[in-house]
Amino acid sequence: MSKFSFLKFLVLILIFKSISLNAQLDLEHWFSPIFIQNSHIITSVTLNLSTPSTTPVEYKIFDSNNVVRKSGFITNSTPLVYDIPLSIYLASKYEGMRPIKKGFHVSGASSLYASIRLNFDNGQNTELITSKGKTAIGNLFYSVNAPYQDFPRNKEVNFQSNIIATKDNTKIKISGYSPKITFADGKKHPDGIEITLNKGESYCFVSTKADNSDNDPVLDFLYWDSFIGAKIESDKPIAITNGNFKGNYFFEKGGKILMDQSVPVKKIGKEYYIRKGFVSLDWEIEGGLIVSTENNNKIYLNGSSTPTYTLNEGDFKILKAIDFKDEGIFVKSEKPIYFYQFAGGNNNNDKLTLYPYLTPSMAFVPPLDQQLPNTIGIINDIEKIDDFSLENLTHILAYKPTELTINNQSYTTFSDIQGNNDWKYFTIKNLKGNANITSDNSIIMGIIGGFETQKRSGSFAGYYTGYSNDPVVQVNGNCIQEGITLKLSNSDFESFQWQLNDVDIPGANLSTFSPTVEGNYSCNVSYSGFTYKVEPVEVKNCNYAITDIALGTDCGQIIFEPKFSAPNQSVIISKIEIMTQPNNGEAEPSVDNLIIKGNPDYNGPDRIVIKLSGSGITEIQKIDYTIFNNPIADLLSNIDPIRTEDQFNIYDLENAIVNYNNETFTFYKNHDDLDDDIPISSIDKNNYETIEDEVYVLIKNSFGCSSIKKIQLNKPKIIDDDALLLPNVFTPNNDGINDYFDFSKLSDFLDFQLKIYDRTGKEIYQFKTGMPYKWDGKSTSGINYPSNTYWVIYQVNDPKTNTIIKRSQWLLLKRD
Structure with a gap:
């Protein structure tokens, strides 16, 4: 489904945290703030740190000013539960859409797990945000949040992507959403948003329903949902938490916390599997959300050889009850995708017959990866949010298992995944306390929790793996004479010092090093108050001629x-x-x-x-x-004319250039002119007259590399009468059917104008730029106009002749 497509079913969200190559066990963890409104009771916000180590591990917690707020030691039997100062983590409604000093990061002398557990409104809104460690840090992301549905009347329903910078002078750009969206700063940003942050600073990209009330009193999710799949780019590493503080995808009035930490595109995958939560599939609460990161991406479900969907970059698709097989969904794509799960956390269907949707959560789902470790542990108090112990389902995904051990209990029977013969799953109910899990090969653990009664409607879920981002030395080459290169597997640290036989090498302060003599090479990396010594590797001389x-x-x-x-x-x-x-x-x-x-x-x-x-x-x-790389050649494959004069179409050829990227673009009428180097002049290219349907472009970059592309010159659109016809009847009686006089089919035309008059000739409505392309039958003060016949006059610009076409028609407003 395109990001602008109509969504019939809306979804809830659960929180599964981590990803295969992006697990939680790590030396550093970065948490961006979350944006909230003021109508919530903040019961508790805690940071949980744990480690599988039996020896004490030192930790430090830094605020956005890089000041240590807390430090100490943890072991596998003495984890930390820390009440996070709200002043460093929660962003108020006045702190959206501007740089703020909020968020924090955690470091450890050795790797540890980190998660945030949220309890708002005394158990009514709960959530679990599990850090992916350094795997969550990167330069290219696509935003994910719950799709909107128009049942709720709550003005605080929102989406958000919250960014924290890990380096000074980090430049960030977000694009790929509808220009109609009004953000929390009260502005539209049709050309994208560009900001600069220093280390520890954050920015909450956020929009609420109230912000968009001028666009449409009943928010039009056809444009609001376009933020799903918005592109987020940075020149230095950032971390992102996205979702909705109040969000919904089902018939819910209020909205719930639907939040998770994301990961960059380079860390996502092409194969995923989920098991449903507690709620019956009949309620359409269990489901998933796919976001494609590339064009023409074919999506296959449950082992089918025929693609169920094909998505382009930034497009999304909701998976619903019909997509489940045996209460699970196996997803395989040709190109990388983000996959989030929607799930319900309440297992008491008798007491929740009318309100099963009160327990939603949203989860980032990790891709299946057979290179993951076979051990997860120790995760402390796995079933708890604050002092509440929640009913839970723990789904363990295992690669080619023969035995699974959960807290010293052995299991040898597993269930199949339809579509994947190598991975199996095992489900255990109501796991409590500290979790320690091992198997033969790679494992992923996901937990879904919720309250068993209607008294509280909170829920949570989370994914864990044992993968660590601890740096290791990667060796390219077999010996000195081959020009061997040493490179750290993880280079996101503050400083580096290479050593030969435990002695510092002067000037060897990068993440890579090329040895010239044999010996044992290691590297000390520094980060957030700690130094970590990477295991040494041996480098030898060659025993052969080169x-x-x-x-x-x-x-x-x-x-x-x-x-x-x-x-x-x-x-x-x-x-x-x-x-x-x-x-x-x-x-x-x-x-x-x-x-x-x-x-x-x-x-x-x-x-x-x-x-x-x-x-x-x-x-x-x-x-x-x-x-050297060839030019990026960031060009459109086709462009429209800017006008037509006589038999000639006029084009601004520079409209084809999406991004210059420090490259030069030279246009040619045809390939012969390109061969003879006869370019279109710089004066003519902005008003290029032609009857032909293509031009050629020679692109060169700063390295002297070049490439050639052909640009299709579109012919003008010809407007026929059918294209201008509008409906003659609408019934604004709030039954959800034909409630508006809809003229959105004309939204792409230039110079569009529309006015509506009553039978006496009095003007009662006039379309203005920025308004929705539909009329609800009300006056500007909200008074209903009566059932009657009205007259509509409107005009558009014909791009072929560059002339104004005017039309008029009658319109029946019927409220009965």
């Missing part, structure tokens, strides 16, 4: 034909083997050639080591080269 070859510079990719060196240059090569891949790219041998590609984000020198075989001889070669 031939050095220099290729020079190329763009995009290098196609190289290897040869033996003299005096064997005429020997036919029978086999090409890659001994060491490039540091910043990938190489693949073909029959006669070696194809070398650089990483999209890298420009500069590199090397590859290969082994040649043929006619009984072998040779190892180190090939040095410099590779």
